[in-house]
Amino acid sequence: MSKRDIRAVGIAGWGRTLGAAIISLIYFFPVLFIILTAFKTRQDALAWPMKFIFAPTLSNFVSVFFRTSVEGGDAEATGFGLYFFNSVFIGGTSVLLALIIGTAAAYGFSRFPLRGNDTYLFMILTTRMMPPIIAIIPIFVLFRIFGLSGTYVGIIALYTAFNLPFSVWMVKSFFDDLDRDIEDAARMDGSGEWRVFKKICLPQVYAGLAATFVFAVILTWNEFVFALMLTSPETRTVPAQIVRTIGGSMGVDWGLMSALETLFIIPVVLVTFALQNQLLRGVTFGTIRR
């Protein structure tokens, strides 16, 4: 390869990187804008033309958790610490539960089909064919009757139920893609069905489980309507509280809102980044396996 060729490749490479950077910037700009605003004072946040160079402040982040009243006096906790905990606890628990139950169900559907297997699978799918909001009145009434309104158990059970169909279908597709000969080999090697599942099948779908986990986490993390209706001040999640924070007598506090949103996306970003390798392998499962 001559020197000129190397330079040509280099230029093409730089061009590609630059192009990718520009496209990313366009897509990422709203998020970037929110993050920048989170570090601005109220004056900077409202300034026009908008400022990209400013003296950053953490005051918005402090105000997320502590509010000083206009009349002065001691700062008062806003409760967002609890709401963040609730979001993580409720979201995490329900997604994990859905994944555990879903994986067991998916393996069953995939490997031990019942009479009418497809019908059951279709029935599970139908629950995702309409927006869940349709069921809000019956669910609200049921929660009242069983005393589940405002409890962790209630909202976790509900989110688990919402995540289950998705988990079952997605994880089943990963199990379906596995090479059955490998399981037969394990049986020949003296393994019972449980060991085949645990030692042979499950490790092969870890990437798929991670992908399912991330998708379910994002769905649950953003859930708003049921959180608004069915949680109490003790079990409230972040989205249900954000809506109560917008507006007020003093107008919209953009800095505060941006700080809130910045904090809100951090956990999802962390989860996605932590699992990005598995995520990529999970969503391309089957296509690159052979």
Place this chain on the structure above:
Amino acid sequence: MSATQSDIRLHNVTKRFNELIAVNAANLTVAAGEVVCLLGPSGCGKTTTLRMIAGLDFASDGEITIAGRRVNELPARDRNVAMAFQFYALYPSLTVEENLAYPLHAEGLSRAQIAERIARVAKVLELQSVLKRRPHQLGEGEKQRVAVGRSIVRTPTCFLFDEPLSRLDIQLRQTMRTQIKEVLAHLDKPTVIVTHDQIEALTMADRIAVMRAGRIEQVASPHDLFSRPANLFVAGFIGTPQMNLLPATLLDVAHSAEGGAVARFHLLGEDISAAVDPAAVRLSAGSKVTLGVRPRSFEIVAPDVPDALHSVVDLVEPMGAEMLLHLLEHGTDIRCVVSHTARVAVGEKVGVRCKQGQLHVFDETGVLVQ
């Protein structure tokens, strides 16, 4: 346990999938230390037969015994049968070492015993350098060796191989064939190998069971299968280039002075006489028969020699040390293999004659007369 009890026996084993009969009343015995190949075209039921011995499919009818014990109802994990799969079926999330150790967990061995067994197998199959790798980091030949290693690492009652060499290239195939043969020779266990490749079967097997459409057509040693194919299917299936199967009419047949028999046939418009198996005397004159002659059983003679077919060289295919001649007589293609030194030209008229004692006569039902 006596020696006769360590064999595999199939007695009238049948497998039905709804309407389809995949295996039809198969009878087969594989003795200890014996390698039997199930050979046949795809869909003939050979893999199903293997899976029934393995316990991965269950026989609809008949009885399977391994080491004297009826295993029909026994699930695969309780049969202690080792099997190597066509696509290796290595455990992708485990290292080579863990793959080899996997079957040993069921035997409840100590850690030291497991390590010792793995070391022994790794040495035999030259896998020491790849023990820490995972299957996707291995070449095809290495994967194959791990698959074999995983089946010989324990002490099973018998060995099963499903198309063991089909994924390897030709050179590797020969090496592995020898290696597997050597390994099996030391184990003294019944072994069943499924293959559609007759070279593989002919070289590896002590006996070959040729299957077609769920039936076992013939079980014989490679030599017997080649020299005395029981019927037209086996005759046409075994051997490359394919045996010439020529329709003929028997004119007469009589015992000869030497204890054999001589028959006259009306074949491709000519009357020829040839030495045949003495059993041919039971055939009645005028009956339709099929004459089977292997391409290497023909010899080229001068056109005026009696009892030879007179034909024209239509095509010459060089095959290295030999040449495959296509001769044309009355619109029938006759395949004939001669040494590459033979001087024949396309369009030349030649006489062709079957070598003494190498003519197979099949009766009207397609069964070898013997």
